[in-house]
Amino acid sequence: MANWAQKLKLHHLQTLVALGEQGNLTHVARMMNISQPALSKWLSQLEDEIGITLFERHSKGLRPSEGGKLLLQHAQRLINDLERSQYEIARFKQGGLVGSLKIGCSPVATDCVSQAILSLLNEMPTLHLNIEEKVMTPLLHDLLAGQVDVVVGRVGGRALQLPLNYQVLYTEPVCFVARPHHPLAARAQIAWSDLAHWRWIVWPTGTPIRISIDNALVDNGVMLPENTIESASMNVSTNLLQSSDMISILSLRLAQRYASQGHCPMFLLSIPTMLRIHDVIGSTF
Incomplete structure (x- = not known):
């Protein structure tokens, strides 16, 4: 040294x-x-x-x-580690089992993370967990700074260039979604020209799913509509979908979860072949 x-x-x-x-x-x-x-x-x-x-x-x-x-x-990571050691030693002195895990997850990975947490707590019932939900870009920044131990979410784009370890958990398709009574809901097949007439809600520039969407559009010679809304808030996005004829793009699993819960019913629009892309969900540590 x-x-x-x-x-x-x-x-x-x-x-x-x-x-x-x-x-x-x-x-x-x-x-x-x-x-x-x-x-x-x-x-x-x-x-x-x-x-x-x-x-x-x-x-x-x-x-x-x-x-x-x-x-x-590295300085921020060392400071965070020392602060955590202070917390864990205090728990140890009080008779608690030493051990903590800070997990960052993107909205698309909440189901996966929830299932993993239940299994983990069965093995380590006294483990202290801290869970934070954000989009991937700030989560990866937190991971590099040592503010979280592992991140579960979409993997791809510039994220793969960071000095981190990655493990693919599963892949799934993405889909267009809209409210059940949207004018497009009754159509069996939807073309790009049909989608272009409606305002889109998309993930922020630079996020893995947005990069995948942008690349898919470029590969097929089409452009993202100019009047799009960039949103990293699922609450805002789902409220807008419920209250308007806007459309959005979500992972299939996330869209099905929102639809099944009933509090935000959505209709899965048939996706034009040229826009079929897959979401890669992985853990980063």
């Missing part, structure tokens, strides 16, 4: 993370109760020891360099 890493202490890691978040030496110096010149000197010395520029200086403050982002990622 390099000497510079051996010299770093917890408050150094906290200072680095604060610099990454604040981007201002004066503000961070005040937060850490040190002088601004002392902080600037320490940062310069650290950069000299590491041999790279951690923060780029500009007129408005500091911006992490690519190397700085890498160090900040």
Whole structure:
């Protein structure tokens, strides 16, 4: 291990993370109760020891360099691990079994995660679980930062380029959905030209399912309608579907779950052949 890493202490890691978040030496110096010149000197010395520029200086403050982002990622993970160890030791002192797991899941994977949790608790009944539901992009950011231990959701696109381990759990088709009395609901087959007349609700740009949809459209020479709504909120999306003639694209399993629960009935529209794509659901750790 390099000497510079051996010299770093917890408050150094906290200072680095604060610099990454604040981007201002004066503000961070005040937060850490040190002088601004002392902080600037320490940062310069650290950069000299590491041999790279951690923060780029500009007129408005500091911006992490690519190397700085890498160090900040590890610093945040170490801080999170230490905070968790404090929690688990406190549980141990109170007589509880040490063990915790933070799970991040996307909306499409909630059924899969729920089943896995029940099996896990049968084997480890005193395990402390923390479950967070988001779309994949912020979940993967949380995973890289050490804020969650495992992520279950759609796998694909730029996510596969991240330095993470992946395991495919299953694949399933995606489908167009709309409210039961939508004008398209009575049609046996729907063409692209039919879908183009209605406002779409789609997942945000950059999410795995959106990338798959965009790629499928490009491959077949069609474009996403201009008046689409990007939504990462299933509650908002389902409310809009119930209250309007908008259409959306969901994984088949998720669409069937919402339809079977009754609180958000949907009609699965027949998908044009050119738009048939599959959702890859996997765990990332």
